Amino acid sequence: MSEQNRLGVFKTYKLYVGGKFPRSESGRVYEVTDSKGQWLANAPQSSRKDARDAVVAARKAFGGWSGATAYNRGQVLYRVAEMLEGRKEQFVREVAASEGLSKSKAAAVVDAAIDRWVWYAGWTDKIGQISGGANPVAGPFFNLSTPEPTGVVTVLAPQKSSFLGLVSVIAPVIATGNTAVVIASADAPLPALSLGEVLATSDLPGGVVNILSGATAELAAPLAAHQDVNAIDLTGAGAELAKELEIAAADNLKRVLRPLAAEADGSDASTDWLAAPGTHRLTAFLETKTVWHPTGALGASGSSY
Amino acid sequence: MPTTAPAFSDATASDSALRRFLFGLPGVDAVGLEARAASLGTRSIKTTAKAYAIDLAISMIDLTTLEGADTPGKVRALAAKAVHPDPTDRTTPRTAAVCVYPDMAATAAAALAGSGVKVASVATAFPAGRAALDIKLADVRDAVAAGADEIDMVIDRGAFLSGRFMKVYEEILAVKAECGTARLKVIFETGELSTYDNIRRASWLGMLAGADFIKTSTGKVATNATPANTLLMLEAVRDFRAQTGVQIGVKPAGGIRTTKDAVKFLVLVNETAGEDWLDNHWFRFGASSLLNDLLMQRQKLSTGRYSGPDYVTVD
Structure with missing residues (x-):
């Protein structure tokens, strides 16, 4: 049969929650278009109940993921890069369509995203040394600080990139042992929903990353107020929305990451995602635990340890 | 000795009469029963109706701890929770009862004195029920003497499944006699009865023998309360009252963990037995983790934001 006679097989994009691919509980979808306004696909328009379910899934996954060894988490993150490498073509196509990039530029972006997983995979068992350590104190104590994951983190993914x-905001959150509820870019959610399929086949336990598509403000409001969410990354929020969310988040003392470069419309146009990421996104969602341990009375024996 | 409702005195006259009566009950349409239970489960209960359902469900809980590791301290903590389920909101209703093993009944009774929350105690060699009758009766006496207001007994499933219905019947009668003023809940362990027909027969057998409540399960086997088997038992108590005028309570137990589940059961009660049963004198939930979910939903309704497990007690 010739190519022209073949019926098209359209993909049903679905959410990624708790390791499964549900439709929105509300049954709603919205039309996703490319940068020129051409229809690409229908994406699920999540409701606040989907957000609630995602938090439950993320909380359930937190114990296992935060308790996994840093080495193991690094292996899993590297596995994500391996899986992405094999599906590069699909992501190049989706990124080119949703961001209006040429094929070669889109390929460069996807390569950078794969490399970013590798970068953060390497950090999982090293972040402890640079953000914790032995503190010199004036007394007979060992004083040790060690970073621990914050818990369930809501991530508002960047609207443009x-x-x-998206990868640049998810990977650092989970690298340190947090679990994430991600709100994908509202206008370009398809790469995020496809990433869910990659994560599901990367040995990442279900619920560690949960991906929702829909109206950012509608989903972010209940998540910012949710008492069982421990932190929120406001990267994808405009200045006005970010302020509202930060007020709601204060209620249970959530950690808030509010990038200084946030623009009034919530776009991240001025952010250079290709630049080296540094460690600030890793450390933003860590809690420092400090332990004082007596070394014994040094004076009595006269010796130093 | 309590007597059988007069309308059915013939049925319990002899072993063969009882067998004839129980096998004469109409067979259960399993597909229809499950479809009916599932369709009633799709009702959408929102806003004020949801608030009413949540408070009603809390007031119907038999807050249960039946573990080998139970300590007096744990029972006292559970009793405190039964009296004030949400210490941050004193408008939260109390639970109906605290359900414990007989040796913990005295501890529970002391902790709950004057609160209005009842003490329920399982007895009769719970959960297996595999003991001699006099041991079972001593177990009941013990629990009643320790201050239990309600006794949850298990039937002898071995006797029931091998067709010795009279033995089961007489055992319930004997236990009922030991209860005195305590109300008797009869547990069928529906997960072990194999068929819906058996659940219907057990329900009628229990009601004929003078149960104050019929209860689905112990919570100790794989299949516990389901909407379908609870619906079947609700139909039985409805029909029993229509024929004898005697109202009997129903208690699903085990496996009900979320507010959504609890509300589905309340819809079943309202649509099957009727509003008369929407009261904790006539309907109970045997549950422990359900209460935390109800409290989180209650907090969500009153504050508008989702709550989390950090804001309820760890049991």
């Missing part, structure tokens, strides 16, 4: 930006 639908894939590299």
